[in-house]
Amino acid sequence: MNKQPPLIMRQLFDRSSCTYTYIVKSSGSSDALLIDPVLEHVSRDISVLSNMSANLTKILNTHVHADHVTGSGALKERLGSTAVQTFISRESGAVADVLVTNNDKIDIGDGRFLTVRSTPGHTPGCISFETDDQASVFVGDAVLIGGCGRTDFQGGDSAQLYDSVKEKILSLPDETNIWPGHDYNGRTVSTVKEENTFNPRLTLKKSEFVNLMDTKFDGSNYPSKIDASLPANMVCGVFSETTKQPVLHPGGFLWVPEKFKPDKMVKLAERVKAGAVICDLSSGEGGTYSGDSLDTPWHENDHSLFLSEFKAKVPDFDAPVILCCKTGKRASKGCALLEMAGYRDLTNGINLKNVAEEIGE
Numbered sequence: 001m002n003k004q005p006p007l008i009m010r011q012l013f014d015r016s017s018c019t020y021t022y023i024v025k026s027s028g029s030s031d032a033l034l035i036d037p038v039l040e041h042v043s044r045d046i047s048v049l050s051n052m053s054a055n056l057t058k059i060l061n062t063h064v065h066a067d068h069v070t071g072s073g074a075l076k077e078r079l080g081s082t083a084v085q086t087f088i089s090r091e092s093g094a095v096a097d098v099l100v101t102n103n104d105k106i107d108i109g110d111g112r113f114l115t116v117r118s119t120p121g122h123t124p125g126c127i128s129f130e131t132d133d134q135a136s137v138f139v140g141d142a143v144l145i146g147g148c149g150r151t152d153f154q155g156g157d158s159a160q161l162y163d164s165v166k167e168k169i170l171s172l173p174d175e176t177n178i179w180p181g182h183d184y185n186g187r188t189v190s191t192v193k194e195e196n197t198f199n200p201r202l203t204l205k206k207s208e209f210v211n212l213m214d215t216k217f218d219g220s221n222y223p224s225k226i227d228a229s230l231p232a233n234m235v236c237g238v239f240s241e242t243t244k245q246p247v248l249h250p251g252g253f254l255w256v257p258e259k260f261k262p263d264k265m266v267k268l269a270e271r272v273k274a275g276a277v278i279c280d281l282s283s284g285e286g287g288t289y290s291g292d293s294l295d296t297p298w299h300e301n302d303h304s305l306f307l308s309e310f311k312a313k314v315p316d317f318d319a320p321v322i323l324c325c326k327t328g329k330r331a332s333k334g335c336a337l338l339e340m341a342g343y344r345d346l347t348n349g350i351n352l353k354n355v356a357e358e359i360g361e
């Protein structure tokens with residue numbers, strides 16, 4: 001029987017965001033891959049790879065991180081953009097060289113591979129990477145040691161997270177090592193058996209888990225770097241040489257949560273009474289309203305510009321805001337973008353005519 005060459009692994013840490021980065025390679029190949037690199041540690045990662053005589057060929061991202069900027073783009077720039085490929089899930093909506101989906105195989109070299117497991121819930125596009133011998137699984141933020149990723153922004157869904165984790169991670173053999181994306185208490189690795197036995201969240205019944213998560217994580221205390229991280233990570237950390245901002249997302253894709261879709265508009269009159277700032281993104285295409293409204297044009301191909309113009313007009317992240325346009329579509333994208341940037345009280349008002357009708361004008 002052919003024995004598989006052993007895998008060599010390194011776990012690296014970012015103290016600021018408590019993020020783990022992993023190097024994985026096969027002993028019989030010089031090729032190596034990195035999982036979840038952090039921008040500030042690109043030099044360290046290159047140096048560790050060099051000491052291992054390893055040649056970085058692939059950078060895998062478990063998801064669009066909200067608490068740190070990925071080192072993917074900077075590593076590509078330093079090591080040669082054609083020599084290294086970036087990976088992220090197709091479901092994340094982000095841009096990378098390779099978009100992967102459930103059950104895809106990622107070659108490590110020397111006959112070894114990782115299998116992609118779709119594990120949404122912390123975000124819709126979260127994936128885990130399982131080694132071919134099931135000795136290890138790199139889970140990003142789906143499972144944390146004695147915990148799990150939060151589910152209160154970026155389309156998080158606690159019921160979905162519970163199902164993902166139970167079906168794709170905690171169903172692996174007892175002895176499978178679980179390598180998390182973070183640990184805030186100095187722990188490094190766990191096993192399926194330990195998490196199935198002791199994880200205080202994931203040993204709950206699904207309804208109890210959902211209740212706990214939805215109470216504990218209420219959309220407050222967002223990661224402090226969310227504003228810079230999300231736009232950068234949607235393009236795998238590639239920055240424009242001229243603006244030094246993340247390059248624009250081709251096509252301007254924005255994930256729009258259900259609650260911001262135009263047909264989900266609710267309690268508009270109540271938000272107006274609460275003193276909501278009404279912003280018109282349509283430059284007057286959506287009818288009129290007798291009260292005050294701010295004209296803040298939507299920039300379909302430059303979300304950063306919209307964000308900076310909006311922030312200059314509405315600096316308070318807790319201000320109630322109603323976005324309007326002509327049909328509610330641009331407003332829904334605007335709400336999604338502003339929520340990712342940290343605004344907490346957003347409503348899609350569809351258009352000014354609709355606002356006027358809702359409040360009985």
Ligand SMILES: N[C@@H](CCC(=O)N[C@@H](CSS)C(=O)NCC(=O)O)C(=O)O
Nearest residue numbers: 066067141147148149150222223224225
């Ligand atoms: N304070 C940190 C953010 C901490 C945090 O929210 N961590 C996330 C993973 S990074 S999006 C999480 O899911 N935590 C789970 C938990 O149980 O705390 C910062 O400002 O960056």
